[in-house]
Amino acid sequence: MRWVRPVSAGVAETADVIGAKAHGLVLLHRLGLPVPAGFVVTTPACREFLRTGSFPAGLAEELRTATADLETRTGRRFGGGDRPLAVSVRSGAGVSMPGMMSTILNLGLTTEATAALAAETGDPLFATASRRRFLSSFASALTGTDVDAPHADTEASIPEDAADQLTLAVRAVFSSWNTPRARTYRRLHDIADDLGTAAIVQAMVFGNRDGRSGTGVAFSRDPNTGEHVPFGDVLFERQGEDVVSGRAPTLPLRALADREPAVWAGLLDALRRIEAHYRDACYVEFTFQAGELWFLQVRPGRFTGAAAVRVATDLADEGVLTRDEALLRVSPHHLEHVRTPRIVAPDVDVLTRGVGACPGVAVGRVATTTDAAVRMAADGPVVLVRPETSPHDMRGLAAATGVLTARGGPASHAAVVARAMGKPAVVGAGDLTVDGTSIRVGGRTLGEGATITIDGTSGEVALGRPRVATGAADAHLHRLLAWADDVSGDRSARGEAQRLRDAHAALRRD
Amino acid sequence: MTRPPETGTDLLVLHALRCCGYCGVARVAAATGLDEPTVESDLIDLAVAGHVVRPSGAWGLTEAGRAEDARRITDELETAGARPVVTAAYERFLELNPELLDLCTAWQLRPVDGVPTVNRHDDPSYDARVLDLFADLDRRLALVCADLSAVLPRFARYPARLTAALDRATAGELELVTDDIASYHTVWAELHEDLLATLGIPR
Numbered sequence A: 001m002r003w004v005r006p007v008s009a010g011v012a013e014t015a016d017v018i019g020a021k022a023h024g025l026v027l028l029h030r031l032g033l034p035v036p037a038g039f040v041v042t043t044p045a046c047r048e049f050l051r052t053g054s055f056p057a058g059l060a061e062e063l064r065t066a067t068a069d070l071e072t073r074t075g076r077r078f079g080g081g082d083r084p085l086a087v088s089v090r091s092g093a094g095v096s097m098p099g100m101m102s103t104i105l106n107l108g109l110t111t112e113a114t115a116a117l118a119a120e121t122g123d124p125l126f127a128t129a130s131r132r133r134f135l136s137s138f139a140s141a142l143t144g145t146d147v148d149a150p151h152a153d154t155e156a157s158i159p160e161d162a163a164d165q166l167t168l169a170v171r172a173v174f175s176s177w178n179t180p181r182a183r184t185y186r187r188l189h190d191i192a193d194d195l196g197t198a199a200i201v202q203a204m205v206f207g208n209r210d211g212r213s214g215t216g217v218a219f220s221r222d223p224n225t226g227e228h229v230p231f232g233d234v235l236f237e238r239q240g241e242d243v244v245s246g247r248a249p250t251l252p253l254r255a256l257a258d259r260e261p262a263v264w265a266g267l268l269d270a271l272r273r274i275e276a277h278y279r280d281a282c283y284v285e286f287t288f289q290a291g292e293l294w295f296l297q298v299r300p301g302r303f304t305g306a307a308a309v310r311v312a313t314d315l316a317d318e319g320v321l322t323r324d325e326a327l328l329r330v331s332p333h334h335l336e337h338v339r340t341p342r343i344v345a346p347d348v349d350v351l352t353r354g355v356g357a358c359p360g361v362a363v364g365r366v367a368t369t370t371d372a373a374v375r376m377a378a379d380g381p382v383v384l385v386r387p388e389t390s391p392h393d394m395r396g397l398a399a400a401t402g403v404l405t406a407r408g409g410p411a412s413h414a415a416v417v418a419r420a421m422g423k424p425a426v427v428g429a430g431d432l433t434v435d436g437t438s439i440r441v442g443g444r445t446l447g448e449g450a451t452i453t454i455d456g457t458s459g460e461v462a463l464g465r466p467r468v469a470t471g472a473a474d475a476h477l478h479r480l481l482a483w484a485d486d487v488s489g490d491r492s493a494r495g496e497a498q499r500l501r502d503a504h505a506a507l508r509r510d
Numbered sequence B: 001m002t003r004p005p006e007t008g009t010d011l012l013v014l015h016a017l018r019c020c021g022y023c024g025v026a027r028v029a030a031a032t033g034l035d036e037p038t039v040e041s042d043l044i045d046l047a048v049a050g051h052v053v054r055p056s057g058a059w060g061l062t063e064a065g066r067a068e069d070a071r072r073i074t075d076e077l078e079t080a081g082a083r084p085v086v087t088a089a090y091e092r093f094l095e096l097n098p099e100l101l102d103l104c105t106a107w108q109l110r111p112v113d114g115v116p117t118v119n120r121h122d123d124p125s126y127d128a129r130v131l132d133l134f135a136d137l138d139r140r141l142a143l144v145c146a147d148l149s150a151v152l153p154r155f156a157r158y159p160a161r162l163t164a165a166l167d168r169a170t171a172g173e174l175e176l177v178t179d180d181i182a183s184y185h186t187v188w189a190e191l192h193e194d195l196l197a198t199l200g201i202p203r
Helices: A015-030 A043-052 A059-074 A111-121 A124-143 A152-156 A162-178 A180-188 A255-259 A261-278 A305-317 A323-329 A332-338 A370-377 A391-399 A413-421 A474-488 A496-509 B009-020 B025-032 B036-048 B063-079 B083-108 B124-151 B153-170 B184-199
Strands: A004-006 A038-041 A087-092 A104-107 A198-203 A214-219 A231-236 A282-289 A292-300 A341-343 A350-353 A355-358 A361-367 A382-386 A402-405 A425-427 A433-435 A438-441 A444-447 A451-455 A460-463 A468-470 B109-112 B115-118
Touching: A004 A059, A015 A038, A015 A043, A015 A087, A015 A198, A015 A261, A015 A292, A038 A059, A043 A162, A043 A198, A059 A162, A059 A198, A087 A162, A104 A124, A104 A162, A111 A124, A124 A152, A124 A162, A162 A180, A162 A198, A180 B083, A180 B124, A231 A255, A255 A261, A261 A282, A261 A292, A305 A323, A305 A332, A305 A474, A323 A474, A323 A496, A332 A496, A341 A361, A341 A451, A355 A413, A361 A370, A361 A402, A370 A382, A370 A391, A382 A391, A382 A451, A391 A413, A402 A413, A402 A451, A413 A425, A413 B083, A413 B184, A425 A451, A474 A496, B009 B025, B009 B036, B009 B063, B009 B184, B025 B036, B025 B153, B063 B083, B063 B184, B083 B109, B083 B124, B083 B184, B124 B153, B124 B184, B153 B184
Parallel strands: A361 A382, A382 A402, A402 A425
Antiparallel strands: A004 A038, A038 A198, A087 A104, A087 A198, A214 A231, A214 A282, A282 A292, A341 A468, A350 A460, A355 A425, A361 A451, A433 A438, A438 A444, A451 A460, B109 B115
16 A cells, blocks of 8 residues: 555554654554554655645545455444444644644444444443544534534534545544644744644544543653652543543542553553663553553653653663763753752642643632732732633732633643743643632632642642642752763862753763 | 724723723723823723722723623624624634744743743744744734724724734834733733623623
8 A cells, every 4th residue: 555554563664654643553563562453644645635635546545445454453344334443533743733633533433333333332322422522523623623612513514424534534634734823833843844744543442431441641650750650640431532631530540550450550561661662751642441451642751850850860770771871861951940849749639730831839829810819919929710811810910929720721821921920820720610709629619718839830739838849859860960970070060951061062072 | 885983982991991901091091092191081980980990000890891891892893783794803813813822832932852941032043933923923813903993993903003012022122922011912812802802702
């Protein structure tokens, strides 16, 4: 086949051709880890599509062949039969960028296939919910809007035939390469405009199948501290993006150990194997269906700040890296972040976790409106807590010591303003609601005036005043810098970043 | 074709507080294009009517003022028959909004060795690249604003203020991008709020 490759251990092409995500899936296959059967439509096919406006000759036929192959491998029929096959479709460029199409789940759940899935599982509610999810995720992908937004018109235009749905989805992935946001991102970061994206098609595994199903994300080490403990979130009986989107309250990863010990054991084993391959901390996305674990994505952990220092020194101690390699793993820029105040475990009563949008820790009393923030700030620090922020909140933001919002990402208005004012900010705390003068979070209700602490690096929101430390990785940092001085031979007094820079310079000379 | 009616100064002042939140006379003057004595005089009349208050140095709407603004702004919209145009413009605005936010983020944070790092504005070529993208976005927003001001002339203030902010930023006043009450980001956010308020869409 010219335009399509099965995702398997034997694929030799680079991420330029099959995209970074599919490249990760190939790695998972090679490590012998469970990956749902699938294929990838390559970036050259996308480039042809973008050049001519239509699929290159032969691609339609190859999609049919690849789908038939997927049917054979799964023992299922796409869009119908007694055992219907549903797939996910994801974009996968060489580098991920904002504005690209996100995931379409449950594609192929036509009316007929949904009825068949209900009959096969004996669970019509599951089948119907999965079809709803397909329609809303497809409509949101086609319109580039949030999955929860109303899309009745777009949903009505989704074709009923499964093969037509797949064609439309692949076209949508390819077209999303040229959204204005993606173009802007490429211009800012010097990424060539003509690379194109791959599209990954994989047999669905359903995290919403039953009580022994779910979905999650995991780091092999704690991305906040670098400590060698698995870290992440899990959601039982939910699908795909729910964990990342913050749409539902998640459980800490360890909840798997009690509820699904086999999944937990499989996950720990996989994290070990992936770490051994990368020789670095790693990140995975996974789903488990009826107690069976599957991996959907993998990449290196890409830790920053104190966590990067800790992982590099630990890996050197474990004999995974040489000291020289450990030094090169840490960028001098990371050291500036080591000095940012952070919430430190233990004894932290974490209410929820959002996205850290402006680093630093803010401790203050909850204020739910700008007026309250201004009024209360006269008596001591306040944290402004809002569903999202508008220009109305500027005065509240100015009065507050930090800001917490339920909606929005690191590029939201709240984040932009918080950074402009240098205030710690946590945004997109999914299970936070603001009702009048109280907030509900982590299953608890807090009135205005309750003291909370937010960590704008990790995104943690904690009750009360947990211990806050600046440069918690001191022991690790000192060791790393001692190694740096050994390499550079320079023991004069100078800044930490400079000591590391000198070591890098010496290592690069050798 | 008749010219669409100009909004009265008292409604301009009232609506500026609706779109900016609590603020001082100077900011209302900048938002409305009125001189400060006119703004102050209107604010005093509005305060007497119970529509605005000045609890702590800044002016803001009362509940009654918010309701009065909603009533008069809706009335203006319907009288001008402008709802279809404003609705269409709002949809185009929403397509541009994520780009604005991406650009503000790029202005403030810059990945260095893969780490988002505060942009210290010590690399003029990077800043120039970001400002070029702002200018490109501004040209596309200007088309949306032109449609708006053709039916509701008060919207003409926005492209003027936005372009002025960008011109000043390009000339070296870097705070005019995201860090000032006259900044591109702030004026953009006011326009966003204005469109929501004008169409009666709750946040």
